[in-house]
Amino acid sequence: MKERNSTFKELSAKQKLQYIWDYYKIHIIVTVVLICAIFSIIKTIKNSNSADLYVAYVNVAVDESMTDELESQSGLIISSYRDLLITEDPSGENLQYAYASSMKLMSAISAEKLDIIIGDSFAMDNAKGSDYLLDPEEFIKANNPTLLDEFEPLFIRDDAGKPYAIDISGFPPFSEAGYTEPIYLGIIASDTNTESKLSLLSTL
Incomplete structure (x- = not known):
């Protein structure tokens, strides 16, 4: 150990940086990703204290015009x-991004x-498997049974027949976006913003 420390001290500044990067690269990347995710969620929370509803778009590209349209249709302030x-098996180039996204979701839910x-x-399957939905x-049924007839045919069910998501591909603005795969909506298992959740469903 003493020999290793002595060798490290003899390195130039550039060599020391290269040594640290070579041996602690994974630790540095994970730490940076974690810090960025935490700061991102804190910033979002601070900037959205007046929001009526919080919506996460996962594995689906949406632009500002789509989110603005949904906000306008529902009459809600949506963050x-x-x-x-x-992703199930992220490649090296998006591993950190996927990890940050997972952290952001967990932080927002917490x-x-x-x-x-x-x-x-x-x-949706990932959220269900994590018991988010x-x-x-x-x-x-518990909050507005009049909506049940409209949404019941659109429920996505697990192998036991229990619903966990809703197919909203046919509702604007998603129906107009040209997605090649179905788009689903899942309701987070919490007691917050119940009326706003219902308002969004009613708008759809």
Whole structure:
């Protein structure tokens, strides 16, 4: 150990930096990603204290015009987490981004700053597997049964027949966006912003 420390001290500043990078690269990357995710969620929370509803878009590209349209149609102030990526086997180039997205979702849920997830089938399956979602059928029955007839045919069910998401591909602005895969909506299992969640569903 003494020999190793002595050798390190003899290196030039550039060589020391290269040595640290070579041996601690993974630790540095993970730490930076974690710090960025934490600062991102803190910034979002600070900038959205007056929001009626918090929506995360996972594995689905949306632009500002789409989120503005949804906000305008619903009459809600919506704070959006956009461009989140969740993948089963991320490649090296998007591993850090996927990790940051997962951290952002967990942080938002822990802070009770996430109400709705909109994404592809993998995003919904991942959210369900993480126990983020509630049963949309039970939610609608308990809070506004008049919506049930419209949404029941659109429920996505697990192998046991229990609903966990809603296919919203046919509703604007998603129906007009030209997606090649279905788009789904999942309701976060929390007691926050119930009326706003219902308002969004009513708008759709």
